[in-house]
Amino acid sequence: MKYVCIDDGAVRELISGRELQSVDFEDGRRLIERLQGRTQVFKGTGSFLVNLDKDGMYLTTPGKWKDKKYLVVDCESSNLFSSVRDAETLTSLQKLLRFCSKFWSGSNAYTPAEKMIAGTSKTILFPLPFSSGTGFRVAIEREPMKERLERRDLSGNFLLVYKTGFDGANSFTEEASLQNFRKVIEALPSVYDALPRRIEFINEHEQNKTRNGVFDELKIAAPRNQLPRGNMLTLGDWLPRLTKQQRQFVQAPVEQALRLVGAAGTGKTTTLILRTMFILLKAESDKQQMRALFVTPSEATRKSILESLQVINPNGFWERDPKSSAVSLTVTTLASICADKLNQTIQETEFVDRDAQDSKVMQGLYIEQAIAEARANDFKSHAPHLSDKFRSFFDETENTDLVDLFQHEISMQIKGRAGDPFDAYKECPPLKYGLPVETDADRGFVFSVFRKYQRQLVDVAQFDTDDVVLSATGQLDTPIWRRRRSLEGYDFIAIDEAHLFNINELHLFHYFTRDPSAAPISFAIDQAQAVGERGWEVSKELESNHGRQEEELNYGTVFRSSTQIIELSASILASGANLFSNFKDTLKGAQSGFTSDDERRTQPVRFIEAVDDDTMVELAFKRAAELGALTESSPSDILITCLAPDLLQSLKDYAAKRRKPITVLDRRGDYAKVRSAQRDGLMLLGHADYVGGLEFNIVIVVGVDKGRVPYEGSSTTKESRNFMRYIAHNRLYVACSRARFALELLGVKARGPSDILSGAFTKNLLELVE
Incomplete structure (x- = not known):
């Protein structure tokens, strides 16, 4: 194929369709394969067509051709669709289409990756994240055949991609090849003249069409409504929206041991819930016994899971008695289930706290x-x-x-x-x-x-939670439990946030399966969120002892955050991986699943310096209000967080003194408090240790400066400094990865930004505001 021509209507649909933002979705993968000429099949429903001639492809929408604007990609001179991996190709295409939309609208808000070359009609686009280090670039001619198009009253209607590569060139002397571009100009009238007949032909056959690749026309999925917040979709609504990897995980056989690895915001918890419900519904449909266990690291996250379950499927599996129901679900913390096994030897008052987070405090x-x-x-x-x-x-x-x-x-x-x-x-x-x-x-x-x-x-x-787990292990590894196991064990076990459990806790899960020789365990993990070095590979400790091979699935698309926030979070993880040999970088190669409507609300990621702590605390609330207006967010969509306990107290004192309506998070993943804040219109405030598992439109991290991140107390030993550096990377990553549209870091100017951010500043991922 020599060229691809995309009109402005097709551009709008391509950048607004959620399933077209990542090759993890079938639509996104098929789009790239179609543009590469590797397939004739693309499933979807929508409003634009592909028209083919002997040399190229036209992605068109109804309307008069002279009233439209066009992006023309010269495939012979640019190799846009074959220079990098498929995922990077789709990212490059989406960034290119977004630039086109921005340019045609007359906007001058170009990003550092969109370089308008002064004194020329050229633009150089760097579509891939700076963290990828590839330097891949796309050269765009904004005024191809300028004089000829002016005579035909078509000036400014065309953008031409004429070159891609990894090396720079002289934009002042470089001339774009126009041979294929001329062919496009000459063909456009006939392409659009034939369009009504093609649409009529497709409409006549729409009811009986099976989408088996018979036609060359490509119908793209119209943009679906944005996903409601808080997993407020039923199982039937969720399944069509899943990526290929997510659907594979959800629908895998129950006996398959699965390890789900992904960065923050990739949908691990949601798909773990969906897998659990899929297994339960299938068992009930097949009239089979299925006793399922869903384990969370804290009581707060347990309540959040139950709230999601009530919407995803109202059958109430979790309300059934496992002893009398063929199909049931138990949602619990590890401490609680261990306590149930010790119910004759330990009383409620003897717990430090059933909630693992409070117990650690x-x-x-x-x-x-x-x-x-x-x-x-x-x-x-x-x-x-x-x-x-x-x-x-x-x-x-x-x-x-x-x-x-x-x-x-x-x-x-x-x-x-x-x-x-x-x-x-x-x-x-x-x-x-x-x-x-x-x-x-x-x-x-x-x-x-x-x-x-x-x-x-x-x-x-x-007793602390570790005592309870160790005692439970002793009682489970006995002839009595081995006899009871066939009656009281579980046919399926789901473990959320497995990285938060220690090695003995991880080993304990195998005792709860009904069949000792099986390992029907699925768990989600992002080891970069675990505070401090684990001392072992979490995923290895959950492997079955019976020779069964666990399958690992990796999620690479982050649906929560904008590209800029993902890049900063990736930079934090890369910094940790460079310093510590066993630090996990789970964001390497990740891409954003944001649509153009999502990106409309995104804000630059900034580091803002204040003159002192008091000014910084005041600035945090001021910026929260300003960003709320810019992103069209309610107060409950805003989080102010920090890594230093003394700063948290200063933030709480300021809010009380100025009568700022806030809710303070004091447990990790406390979605119930977030829901309460939504009802009352309150802003959220909490230490970074308590924000995991949550997401917000806006996150402001206070005190990300030297001496505080990482914390440098009066101690100067190398070991204490290394430990503090390690956990600072974990905590800062967790804090930043909560943000969807806006992320700002605050610090005191005299201290200077934290060294963890040095790589981000070097790569221009952070804008410094003094």
Whole structure:
């Protein structure tokens, strides 16, 4: 094929169709294959046609040809549809079409990727994310055959893509080849003269048409309504909207063990819910027994899942009694289901907290007391036996700075991997970015802190979530449970946010399956959202011990966020991956699923500097109101967040003093509070640890400056700095990836922007506003 001509009506439909933004959708993949000449088939319904002649293709909509504007792609000189991978080709096409629409509307709001070359009629478009590092560019001639078209009263009606590549050229001397462009100009009158007859022919055969590729005409899907927020669609409404990978995951056989990997905003939780409902409905239709379990990391997310389930399918599987119903669903937290197995040996009052997030907060308070006691009473006697590295680290680090490190070591290593015994803990390989334990003496001192922490729990007659899980493991790995398993076990298990569980928790899930030899477990994971190094590969720990191969599905399209927000989030992950060898970059190669209507509401990603903390806090609320107006967002669509607890208190104090109507998030993924804020018209405020699992039109992250992100306390040890850097990357990624249309980071000018953002500034992904 020598050329492709697309009129302005077709451009509007292509940039507004959700299923045409990604090759993960069948329509998007078929479009690219059609333009490449690899297929004649494209499923869809819509209002424009493809017309073919011996040299090229015309994407046309009804109307007089002289009243339209056109994009002409010279396929021989530009290789637009064959220079990069299919996903990148579709991204390039969509960026090109959006530029055309913007140019024809007379807008001058061009992005840094759309370079109008001064003194020429050329534009150079860089359609791929800067984070891809490809440098792929598209050369556009804005005034091809200028004098001839002026004589025919067609001046300004055509844009010509005449070259693509990875290297620059001299735009002042470069001339576009016009041979194929002339053919398009001469053919257009006859193409549009024949269009009414072609439309009539298609309409006559529409009822009986089976879309099997018989016709050359291509009918593109008209833009569907935007998806309602909060998963407010039924299962029947959802299935046609899924990408190929999502549908494959949802409809896979129940016995297939599936690992779903994707960045924030790719639809992991939604499709995990849809898979669960699909399996339950199929079982009920086939009159088969199906006892399903859906596990969430916290009570807040459990309530959110239940709310979504009530809309997706009102059959009420989760309200049925698993003991008396053939098909049922249990939605619970891991702590709760373990407690159910221990119902004869543990009471409600003995829990630190059933909610994993709240339990971790209480753990931190107890651990800080244990560290202080160990420093006062034990450190002096242990010091001569400790390694030089650990001794100097502990001696030079403040207790408050040690809490996160010790809590991480206890949760991930002592309880998470070893399961309490000191001998087992001694055999655990140390975390690369955690406490600098080198010798058994180092581990002995850490274990003494752990014992003091445990004693505090005994004194208050409580168990933390790790105790509950370990106790449940002991009761499940017994002949009694193995006998009961066929009656009380589950036929299908779904695990949301598997990256938030430790190794012992992950191992526990296999005990809950009805068939010990099967692993009907599906789980969603984005390891970059887990705060701190895990010390293991989460996905590997959920693999079956019975030789069954798990299938991994990767989601590459982010539906939540704009391209600019995705690029900044990707830059944060890339920074973490460069610093830490085991840091997961789940956004590498991701693309946005935004339509042109979504992009209309997007705002530049900015870093704004304030003179001091008070001014920065005030600025956060001011910018929230301004961005709300620019993006047509209600107050409940706005989140102000931070990574520093003291800043969170300052934000709360300012809101109280100025009587700003806000709701404070104090649990991770608390969708119930978001719904309450929507009803009352309140803005959301919360620490970055509590915003995971949620999304907002606008996110303002306060205090993203040196000394705070990562946090630099009075301690100067390398180990504490590395740990703080590691978790700062996790938290900043989670905070930024909550945003849909607008994201702004605030900092104090005297401090300067956080070093985590240096790569983003280098690639012009952040606009600095002083």
